[in-house]
Amino acid sequence: xxxxxxxxxSMFIQEGEDVSMNCTSSSIFNTWLWYKQDPGEGPVLxxxxxxxxxxxxxxxxxxxxxxxxxxSFLNISASIPSDVGIYFCAxxxxxxxxxxxxxxxxxxxxxxx
Amino acid sequence: xxxxxxHPSRVICKSGTSVKxxxxxxxxxxxxxxxxxxxxxxxxxxxxxSNEGSKAxxxxxxxxxxxxxxxxxxxxxxxxxxxxxxxxxxxxxxxxSSHLTSPLHFGNGTRLTVT
Numbered sequence: 001x002x003x004x005x006x007x008x009x010s011m012f013i014q015e016g017e018d019v020s021m022n023c024t025s026s027s028i029f030n031t032w033l034w035y036k037q038d039p040g041e042g043p044v045l046x047x048x049x050x051x052x053x054x055x056x057x058x059x060x061x062x063x064x065x066x067x068x069x070x071x072s073f074l075n076i077s078a079s080i081p082s083d084v085g086i087y088f089c090a091x092x093x094x095x096x097x098x099x100x101x102x103x104x105x106x107x108x109x110x111x112x113x
Numbered sequence: 114x115x116x117x118x119x120h121p122s123r124v125i126c127k128s129g130t131s132v133k134x135x136x137x138x139x140x141x142x143x144x145x146x147x148x149x150x151x152x153x154x155x156x157x158x159x160x161x162x163s164n165e166g167s168k169a170x171x172x173x174x175x176x177x178x179x180x181x182x183x184x185x186x187x188x189x190x191x192x193x194x195x196x197x198x199x200x201x202x203x204x205x206x207x208x209x210s211s212h213l214t215s216p217l218h219f220g221n222g223t224r225l226t227v228t
Contacts, residue, residue: 033216041221042206043157045149088156099147099210099217105197 006089006104013079014112021087021107022073029091032072033101037086046087065077077085079111116140116208119220126227134192134223136207140189143209148180148215151204163190163207168187197227 005022013019017108023032031050035043047058047070058064062075073090089104116139126132136146144165147192149157161169161182174228179201181193190206190209 034181035219040204042117042222045216045218064136099145100159100162101147101157101159101208101217103154107180113170 003005003042004068004091004102004104005048006107008107009105010108010110012110012112017078018088019076019079019081019083020073021089021106022071023089024071025091025102026070028069029093029102030069031092032062032076032093034061034063034072035088037088037106039085043088076109079109081111081113084109084111116184116209117218118205119223122221123224124226126127126225128198129196131195132197132225134190134194134205134207134225136148136209136220138188138192138209138211141209141211143190143211145182145188146190146209148182148190148192149206149208149215150215152223153204157206160192164171165190174178194225195224199227201225202227 004023004025033045033048036046037043047056047063052069053067054065060077062082090101092101118137118139120135124132138184146163148160149185150160151157159172160175163184165184165187171177173214184190203225204222208217208219210217
């Protein structure tokens, strides 16, 4: 089946630093999504990408849908303590299986004040 | 924005009993909802696709007789864990979308503990 490799697994950074994480896939996805999950809660959608090459920003967050449709990255600029959490990439094949998301393993982000 | 509500947020039950979890789309109609399971420090794994008015589609390895899914209306899907055992203890999360091209929104999850 489809697999997503997300890296890094964890990051420890100082407040104000920029963060970058990425996901690669063994197969093509038609949609890439990035979520943030806080402990004990469901994932919250950060950015959705629908077209190969698409670059989308949401405040301090920027994500890109790779040209090959097999990868995506998420950048967070000028990190703040509330950025702490687990970030997941997710891919969808599209069509009738649009909602069937394959998730990456997650990146645990820790921000030191 | 689209809101998905799950209830209960936490449940503790004894081994052998059944537990029902509800997933509601609050401000949109969801013909399809999805149920995921997440074990501690792991990623989300899709269990099944819930289709309004028809049978759910289960992922490989998920027992359909153990995890009963009912999607009786466009705003409600339920997951019933039957004869729960300690190994069923997990975080169960549903998601829903208003139409195929919308991004998925997730509920806040249900923490199930089976003693």
